[in-house]
Amino acid sequence: xxxxxxxxxxxxxxxxxxxxxxxxxxxxxxxxxxxxxxxxxxxxxxxxxxxxxxxxxxxxxxxxxxxxxxxxxxxxxxxxxxxxxxxxxxxxxxxxxxxxxxxxxxxxxxxxxxxxxxxxxxxxxxxxxxxxxxxxxxxxxxxxxxxxxxxxxxxxxxxx
Amino acid sequence: xxxxxxxxxxxxxxxxxxxxxxxxxxxxxxxxxxxxxxxxxxxxxxxxxxxxxxxxxxxxxxxxxxxxxxxxxxxxxxxxxxxxxxxxxxxxxxxxxxxxxxxxxxxxxxxxxxxxxxxxxxxxxxxxxxxxxxxxxxxxxxxxxxxxxxxxxxxxxxxxxxxxxxxxxxxxxxxxxxxxxxxxxxxxxxxxxxxxxxxxxxxxxxxxxxxxxxxxxxxxxxxxxxxxxxxxxxxxxxxxxxxxxxxxxxxxxxxxxxxxxxxxxxxxxxxxxxxxxxxxxxxxx
Ligand SMILES: Cc1cc2nc3c(=O)[nH]c(=O)nc-3n(C[C@H](O)[C@H](O)[C@H](O)COP(=O)(O)OP(=O)(O)OC[C@H]3O[C@@H](n4cnc5c(N)ncnc54)[C@H](O)[C@@H]3O)c2cc1C
Ligand code: FES
Numbered sequence: 327x328x329x330x331x332x333x334x335x336x337x338x339x340x341x342x343x344x345x346x347x348x349x350x351x352x353x354x355x356x357x358x359x360x361x362x363x364x365x366x367x368x369x370x371x372x373x374x375x376x377x378x379x380x381x382x383x384x385x386x387x388x389x390x391x392x393x394x395x396x397x398x399x400x401x402x403x404x405x406x407x408x409x410x411x412x413x414x415x416x417x418x419x420x421x422x423x424x425x426x427x428x429x430x431x432x433x434x435x436x437x438x439x440x441x442x443x444x445x446x447x448x449x450x451x452x453x454x455x456x457x458x459x460x461x462x463x464x465x466x467x468x469x470x471x472x473x474x475x476x477x478x479x480x481x482x483x484x485x486x
Numbered sequence: 487x488x489x490x491x492x493x494x495x496x497x498x499x500x501x502x503x504x505x506x507x508x509x510x511x512x513x514x515x516x517x518x519x520x521x522x523x524x525x526x527x528x529x530x531x532x533x534x535x536x537x538x539x540x541x542x543x544x545x546x547x548x549x550x551x552x553x554x555x556x557x558x559x560x561x562x563x564x565x566x567x568x569x570x571x572x573x574x575x576x577x578x579x580x581x582x583x584x585x586x587x588x589x590x591x592x593x594x595x596x597x598x599x600x601x602x603x604x605x606x607x608x609x610x611x612x613x614x615x616x617x618x619x620x621x622x623x624x625x626x627x628x629x630x631x632x633x634x635x636x637x638x639x640x641x642x643x644x645x646x647x648x649x650x651x652x653x654x655x656x657x658x659x660x661x662x663x664x665x666x667x668x669x670x671x672x673x674x675x676x677x678x679x680x681x682x683x684x685x686x687x688x689x690x691x692x693x694x695x696x697x698x699x700x701x702x703x704x705x706x707x708x709x710x711x712x713x714x715x716x717x718x719x720x721x722x723x724x725x726x727x728x729x730x731x732x733x734x735x736x737x738x739x740x741x742x743x744x745x746x747x748x749x750x751x752x753x754x755x756x757x758x759x760x761x762x763x764x765x766x767x768x769x770x771x
Pocket of ligand 1: 549555577619732733
């Protein structure tokens with residue numbers, strides 16, 4: 327398996343960042359192995375990390391009194407999990423659980439946002455990338471609201 | 487004075503509107519609201535169709551609806567339709583029992599034309615009940631697997647319980663198709679993917695420069711999927727979608743299915759995405 331330093335430049339999330347910035351980010355990163363069912367974070371936890379899945383699958387879950395536990399999204403190889411580390415109040419908004427044995431790179435978000443506060447360029451670059459992750463999740467949530475495969479003609483003329 | 491042309495032999499309108507009688511010989515409940523019916527013609531003459539075509543199915547005394555054929559076009563056997571129970575007519579069809587008789591007109595409309603994908607990669611994207619109209623095309627490709635490059639199915643449904651043809655999906659994988667499935671919501675016990683079907687597109691193994699893509703599902707899903715495929719490099723002229731519009735005659739006479747200049751019943755339902763790019767998602771006229 328490639329080291330984190332080797333892996334980062336090819337990952338779309340980090341694409342375009344210069345070598346010193348990548349080195350800095352890699353310095354804040356650790357490889358973590360998870361057994362199936364192990365949690366990366368829980369809703370309400372301090373959001374001090376974000377993750378990139380290297381193998382396996384991570385389920386993004388929420389819980390409700392009526393709905394019980396609902397998996398809203400899954401992150402597979404290459405997907406980024408977590409944005410709350412860069413958005414005040416830095417609190418996790420979901421649970422993230424390894425749906426199967428998985429490997430992730432965990433980034434120390436608390437350390438990185440400290441650096442972002444003093445380096446506006448780094449802050450902007452990371453904020454741009456995190457916004458894309460958020461946007462992806464927002465579009466997915468919007469589409470789910472449309473309940474495309476649900477009731478007949480739920481959103482358009484088509485029931486299928 | 488020039489003579490008027492002799493009238494050519496055309497099928498009288500009345501006969502195009504008269505259904506043939508078919509008997510329900512078998513029935514399978516696929517999900518809570520979706521079922522597959524197998525029909526044999528009372529007159530013994532099988533109904534030949536090409537993948538992508540639909541028939542007008544009538545539940546006598548209730549009404550008639552367009553439903554795509556979901557069976558194998560090249561294997562003799564009952565005519566097969568997979569139907570989602572959404573309203574008056576589909577509900578009446580859902581209540582039919584083995585031995586009951588229903589009306590069938592058709593087959594009508596255009597097909598997927600999978601032969602156009604020979605020597606190329608073929609990508610199927612189905613959403614919800616949209617996998618049913620794609621199934622005959624999938625079966626055709628898999629029956630001639632060696633004629634095609636990589637073959638991929640991306641399939642999205644609302645929940646794991648609403649996935650269609652689950653056992654067959656495994657067989658299709660064994661027959662050399664990459665099958666990627668995702669659902670909108672899953673319970674903790676679901677180990678598969680959750681998320682939009684479009685999320686699968688960057689992961690699927692196909693060469694966008696040499697791909698025929700066939701999409702069937704709700705229009706919003708087809709629009710987003712087509713955009714994502716174009717984004718990956720598939721030419722819009724190599725993408726086909728199957729459109730749905732309310733239908734009455736099914737043969738281009740009544741105008742019920744009109745979609746700007748198109749009559750979906752005769753010009754479609756399968757149309758090149760390039761031809762309907764601006765129309766997808768439009769309300770009916
Ligand atoms: C070419 C074609 C192929 C189709 N293939 C299949 C198939 O393989 N399997 C399948 O289950 N369904 C298929 N459909 C959809 C099917 O025709 C409709 O679900 C059916 O007409 C609904 O009739 P109903 O009397 O049961 O419901 P209705 O009582 O007519 O309608 C119930 C509700 O659904 C809405 N609705 C239902 N169908 C349509 C529609 N076509 N356009 C706009 N609004 C609609 C109505 O607005 C209403 O709210 C296809 C449609 C077309 C045009
Ligand atoms: S359904 Fe009558 S013209 Fe198409």
